[in-house]
Amino acid sequence: MSPGSIGILGFGTHVPYWRLRGDTVAAALGKRGGRGSRAVAGSDEDTTTMAAEAARHAVRSAGGAERIDALWLATADPVYADKANATAVHAALGLPGRVHAADLAGSVRSGVAALLAGLHYPGATLVALSDRRNGPSGSPDEAGGGDAAAALVVGQASPDGPVPLLAEFLGCGSATAEFLDRWRRPGQPWPDSWEERFGERVYTSLAEESLDRALKASGLTAGDISRVAVTGPSARAVRSAGTRLARLGVPDGAFADDLTSRVGNTGTAHPGLLLASMLERAEPGDVLALAVLADGADTVVFRVTGAIAERTRVPSVEDGIARGRDSLSYADFLTWRGLIRRQQPRRPDPDRAVAPASARSETWKFGFAGSRCAECGTRHLPPQRVCLECGSRDRMTAEPLADTGGTIATYTVDHLAFSLAPPIVAAAVDLDGGGRFSCELTDLDPAELDVGTRVEMTFRLISTAGGIRNYFWKARPAREGTPS
Amino acid sequence: MTSHGIKDQVAIVGMGCTRFGERWESSASDLLVDAASDAFASAGIERDTVDAYWLGTLNSGFSGMLLSTALKIDYRPVTRVENFCASGSEAFRNACYAVASGAYDIVMAVGVEKLKDSGYSGLTRANPPSDGTGTTLTAPARFSMLSPAYSAKYGVAREDFKRAMTRVAWKNHYNGARNERAQFRAEVPEEKIASAPPVAGDLGVFDCSGVADGAAAAVIVRAEDAHRYTDRPLYVKALSFTAGPGTGTYDPRYDYTTFAETVRAAGDAYAQAGITDPARDLSMAEVHDCFTPTELVIMEDLGLSERGAAWRDSLDNRFALDGELPVNPDGGLKSFGHPIGASGLRMLYECWLQLRDEAPSGRRIAPRGKRYGLTHNLGGGPGECVAFVSVVGAERG
Numbered sequence: 001m002s003p004g005s006i007g008i009l010g011f012g013t014h015v016p017y018w019r020l021r022g023d024t025v026a027a028a029l030g031k032r033g034g035r036g037s038r039a040v041a042g043s044d045e046d047t048t049t050m051a052a053e054a055a056r057h058a059v060r061s062a063g064g065a066e067r068i069d070a071l072w073l074a075t076a077d078p079v080y081a082d083k084a085n086a087t088a089v090h091a092a093l094g095l096p097g098r099v100h101a102a103d104l105a106g107s108v109r110s111g112v113a114a115l116l117a118g119l120h121y122p123g124a125t126l127v128a129l130s131d132r133r134n135g136p137s138g139s140p141d142e143a144g145g146g147d148a149a150a151a152l153v154v155g156q157a158s159p160d161g162p163v164p165l166l167a168e169f170l171g172c173g174s175a176t177a178e179f180l181d182r183w184r185r186p187g188q189p190w191p192d193s194w195e196e197r198f199g200e201r202v203y204t205s206l207a208e209e210s211l212d213r214a215l216k217a218s219g220l221t222a223g224d225i226s227r228v229a230v231t232g233p234s235a236r237a238v239r240s241a242g243t244r245l246a247r248l249g250v251p252d253g254a255f256a257d258d259l260t261s262r263v264g265n266t267g268t269a270h271p272g273l274l275l276a277s278m279l280e281r282a283e284p285g286d287v288l289a290l291a292v293l294a295d296g297a298d299t300v301v302f303r304v305t306g307a308i309a310e311r312t313r314v315p316s317v318e319d320g321i322a323r324g325r326d327s328l329s330y331a332d333f334l335t336w337r338g339l340i341r342r343q344q345p346r347r348p349d350p351d352r353a354v355a356p357a358s359a360r361s362e363t364w365k366f367g368f369a370g371s372r373c374a375e376c377g378t379r380h381l382p383p384q385r386v387c388l389e390c391g392s393r394d395r396m397t398a399e400p401l402a403d404t405g406g407t408i409a410t411y412t413v414d415h416l417a418f419s420l421a422p423p424i425v426a427a428a429v430d431l432d433g434g435g436r437f438s439c440e441l442t443d444l445d446p447a448e449l450d451v452g453t454r455v456e457m458t459f460r461l462i463s464t465a466g467g468i469r470n471y472f473w474k475a476r477p478a479r480e481g482t483p484s
Numbered sequence: 485m486t487s488h489g490i491k492d493q494v495a496i497v498g499m500g501c502t503r504f505g506e507r508w509e510s511s512a513s514d515l516l517v518d519a520a521s522d523a524f525a526s527a528g529i530e531r532d533t534v535d536a537y538w539l540g541t542l543n544s545g546f547s548g549m550l551l552s553t554a555l556k557i558d559y560r561p562v563t564r565v566e567n568f569c570a571s572g573s574e575a576f577r578n579a580c581y582a583v584a585s586g587a588y589d590i591v592m593a594v595g596v597e598k599l600k601d602s603g604y605s606g607l608t609r610a611n612p613p614s615d616g617t618g619t620t621l622t623a624p625a626r627f628s629m630l631s632p633a634y635s636a637k638y639g640v641a642r643e644d645f646k647r648a649m650t651r652v653a654w655k656n657h658y659n660g661a662r663n664e665r666a667q668f669r670a671e672v673p674e675e676k677i678a679s680a681p682p683v684a685g686d687l688g689v690f691d692c693s694g695v696a697d698g699a700a701a702a703v704i705v706r707a708e709d710a711h712r713y714t715d716r717p718l719y720v721k722a723l724s725f726t727a728g729p730g731t732g733t734y735d736p737r738y739d740y741t742t743f744a745e746t747v748r749a750a751g752d753a754y755a756q757a758g759i760t761d762p763a764r765d766l767s768m769a770e771v772h773d774c775f776t777p778t779e780l781v782i783m784e785d786l787g788l789s790e791r792g793a794a795w796r797d798s799l800d801n802r803f804a805l806d807g808e809l810p811v812n813p814d815g816g817l818k819s820f821g822h823p824i825g826a827s828g829l830r831m832l833y834e835c836w837l838q839l840r841d842e843a844p845s846g847r848r849i850a851p852r853g854k855r856y857g858l859t860h861n862l863g864g865g866p867g868e869c870v871a872f873v874s875v876v877g878a879e880r881g
Binding site for chain 1: 608617621624625629681683733738739867
């Protein structure tokens with residue numbers, strides 16, 4: 001590895017808890033069969049919250065937020081237009097104001113674009129890729145799509161510092177073309193597609209061109225590749241491109257599981273998910289190639305370093321897959337996507353979160369920072385000005401608590417409250433090291449709850465009202481692979 | 485904290501209470517006119533005799549004009565009071581102080597709520613604009629958090645605690661079936677209560693008080709003037725109110741088995757009234773049974789049950805109409821529903837009837853103790869609420 005080389009400093013992923021099985025969809029539509037399962041964002045998740053979860057892991061994996069200079073959020077399913085979504089992720093991570101945050105949004109190609117741009121941006125860039133894929137009822141795009149997020153911290157290793165490169169960036173190759181394979185106008189729920197055989201032919205040639213350029217840029221041959229992953233919105237094109245790459249000399253055993261049978265094709269997020277998955281299985285010295293077929297082809301090549309073995313462990317792709325629950329009904333899936341409207345309890349709509357109050361409480365609402373009394377050490381969530389214990393005024397220091405675990409003191413299941421995914425489950429959570437957070441719980445089966453259950457924090461959507469997304473933190477049962 | 489109280493300085497000389505329920509035919513103004521007119525008649529006075537008014541309502545109207553426009557009050561003071569579920573009791577408390585201070589000779593406390601017109605289930609209220617980080621839970625969900633915490637703390641099986649909750653609902657419906665003003669006037673078998681559709685946690689539909697419209701009113705004068713209006717006034721022995729710091733939802737020391745607000749309000753009230761053993765001195769208690777576990781916890785907070793024993797006392801029928809200490813002999817919030825501003829004064833109305841031997845024979849309680857009645861409200865939720873306790877008695881001294 002040469003001095004000043006760039007590459008991957010950390011990575012993290014978020015695979016949602018819910019799975020929709022292919023046979024569940026088929027049965028609901030009166031058909032037989034249906035294979036695999038896809039990851040489905042909870043009713044309290046969107047591309048912004050998923051990106052924030054993945055980015056939290058990535059930042060921890062890269063040794064903390066201090067070195068981050070920019071944050072780019074790439075998604076084909078942005079929550080807001082005109083307003084940046086990356087700023088909510090920035091706030092959820094508690095990043096300092098000096099860190100530039102912006103969206104690359106609209107096309108699936110924005111995912112690999114963010115990665116390439118990050119690799120070429122001075123300083124360390126947090127690249128968050130997030131997507132939520134839809135298709136018409138019964139279509140391969142619906143059952144074979146997926147929802148997930150992946151985040152990478154890319155840039156230069158600190159000269160003598162504590163953050164080594166996990167994988168060195170060797171080169172990339174692009175091949176861009178204008179043709180119609182999948183397209184969607186803003187506001188439409190899912191893309192239209194042209195006959196797959198057309199895109200297949202175009203993509204296969206583009207894949208070859210981009211690999212060729214990437215190998216030249218890296219000074220390698222196809223036979224040097226230890227692991228390769230190919231992804232793109234068209235499954236047929238991905239298969240054919242794989243065959244072409246093999247014919248060009250990429251070793252047979254190098255083709256990585258593309259995860260589509262277990263999480264679906266997560267679109268913009270998928271390149272990041274596959275890169276993370278390859279890194280999690282890699283040995284030092286491995287050459288990893290990633291080919292993304294989205295309105296052209298882009299191939300990036302990395303060499304894994306010795307630091308991969310000593311990296312900070314965060315929940316892996318396999319951890320995320322393993323914690324999935326595949327009992328989601330097709331009706332609930334459609335409800336959460338807003339594709340069918342169900343009867344709600346006779347309760348008022350949620351209030352919208354207002355702009356000035358949300359801005360005032362940014363470090364709490366987004367950053368989950370409580371306050372600790374400098375006089376007596378008592379912790380408060382939400383932050384207070386007056387200490388509940390000693391009554392001191394304005395003697396508080398902010399304390400970020402998103403990575404602090406907790407224990408359920410008492411809880412309830414609310415069948416009456418408004419929710420797209422009733423019932424709402426809530427608890428008083430006593431945090432490790434002091435303080436109590438009363439909050440909603442998510443990603444769980446209420447039957448698994450009891451006083452004493454261990455939980456972790458997660459950034460979620462509480463409600464949407466007046467077109468405003470109300471983001472805040474919830475707790476969910478703690479799982480393997482999370483800090484205790 | 486100093487709290488002198490105004491024991492025996494003021495007295496209630498007339499009361500009115502509407503029928504509670506789905507009063508589709510009546511507006512909030514209509515209910516106020518009905519309750520106030522009954523109270524005027526009960527005290528044998530005309531509207532213009534009253535010097536000043538206190539009106540309790542959560543959100544059925546704003547300002548004293550909700551009452552002044554309904555009754556056509558001619559430019560007299562009407563103070564509108566809001567303190568969550570204690571709003572009616574707060575109107576009463578402040579009206580009493582106004583008389584005790586000497587500022588007025590005769591005043592009225594009146595409370596009203598018109599809930600059914602909203603079209604929603606349960607209680608709703610308009611919240612100030614916020615950052616959206618506050619609780620999204622409904623009231624039954626918040627109060628249902630008492631149940632697992634209580635069971636865990638005292639080692640009570642969840643099923644046993646649920647049986648005690650069921651008995652609370654059964655008892656209050658039994659009493660309400662004997663009250664013509666109640667919203668629900670039928671006894672409900674325990675099997676039906678226990679198997680009702682879930683609302684939140686261990687709470688089924690019958691563990692929750694209903695949603696109703698209603699109003700109630702009281703006429704208050706100086707104690708020495710009371711016999712000008714009635715032979716049997718009801719003397720105010722104690723009035724207390726607490727607003728909690730609301731730290732329970734973020735202080736791990738709060739264990740969801742008590743309402744410190746009620747404990748403190750009761751301690752103050754007992755001191756004012758000279759009560760040393762409430763279970764012995766009281767004849768009855770009207771308490772805030774918004775949800776069945778709430779009533780169980782209240783029994784302990786008011787000192788009517790030992791800690792950890794209310795569930796057993798409930799199953800032993802200690803608080804039944806013919807039990808050792810009747811609690812909610814009128815049927816409680818369970819039978820009346822909870823028109824917020826009216827409930828506190830509705831409780832007081834039952835004391836007015838029972839302690840003055842005017843309760844119908846079907847639910848008349850046996851005389852005991854000092855012939856004191858207690859009323860209690862709490863508003864908010866576990867760990868963050870307000871509480872009110874009053875003690876009234878049929879005799880002065």
